[in-house]
Amino acid sequence: MQNISVECLIGRSWNISTRKWEGTLVNGTLIDISTQSEEDNSGKLIPVGIVLLDDDTFQCIPMEFITKINSI
Secondary structure (H helix, E strand, C coil): CCCEEEEEEHHHHHHCCEEEEEEEEEEEEEEEEEECCCCCCCCCCEEEEEECCCCCCCEEHHHHEEEECCCC
């Protein structure tokens, strides 16, 4: 898999008023894709990206919270 520059939403919480996810946007590099148990339903697997964040830490982030950064 080729490394892909991405933007990720971390520290997420659901805002009932706006009906949107809120959190912190951070940049990183998507290095792999895997699956893990969903937080609310341990019997359901969801796709996650393994991301090397720009602060040199790794996080597994659900794919729905990862956006590809367009390169010039």
